[in-house]
Amino acid sequence: MNKLDSALLNILIKDARASFADIARQLDISRAHARARVQALVEAGVIEQFSAVVNPEKLGKVVSTFIDLRVSPVAIEPVAEELADCPEVVSLYIMSDLQSLHIHTLTDSVESFDAFVRERIFNRPEILSVDCKTLLARVKNRRGGARL
Template identity: 55%
Template sequence: MTDLDQKILQILIDDGRRSFADIARELGISRVHVRDRVQKLITDGVIEKFTLIVNPEKIGSTVSAFFDVEVDPQGIEAVAEDIARQPEVRSLYIMSDMSSLHIHTLTQDSKALEDFAHRNLFSRKHIVKVNCKTLLSRIKNRRGGPRI
């Protein structure tokens, strides 16, 4: 990836709606060149998709919770796949110890969070331990960047 590609990516991370013409003007290159570079980044899998960031409080999801879930290693993939399909789950990661999941959820309120935990965690086979922390305040939001 070139320095130009890095600059284009940073512009799109900051504002995915920027037009090729705007990016071209900012970088001092042609609109066609920007379009070609972005298309190559998509083709090469560097850009996976364009998306947006929604303020969860504006859509009624006021409880942001982070679960660390210890799972029997033989069940971790099945548990992860099933929990990832739940609408409350915003991100889910299998951690390097291969026996724990890190899950971020958004729910309307504490009752909905408790319902999620009972439905998906407390009664599930292979889950050994559940730790949950709720968000108090956002200091820095992740806007784009590498997929982790």
């Protein structure tokens, strides 16, 4: 990847709908060259998809919560797969200690979140501990990633 590709990616991160003509104008290259570079980045797997950034609050998802679970290592993958299928879970990561899950949930109310944890997390012997925090203010979003 070169400087041109980096600049092109920055344009697409800010606006995935930017046309090849817009990209070409901003980078002072031809439209055909802009199209070829985007296609090359897609084929190389650098660009995995083009997506929209959705504001969860506009969809009524106003409670953003981060959960850290410590799970029995033998159960970590089944628990992760089950929780990943829940509509409340917007991201889920298995951490490097191989016994922790880091989960981000979005719900429409504290009551919805409470129902989620009561149904999916509480009273499970394979879940050894829970640490949970609700977001107060978003200061910086991950560039190029969905907020949902």
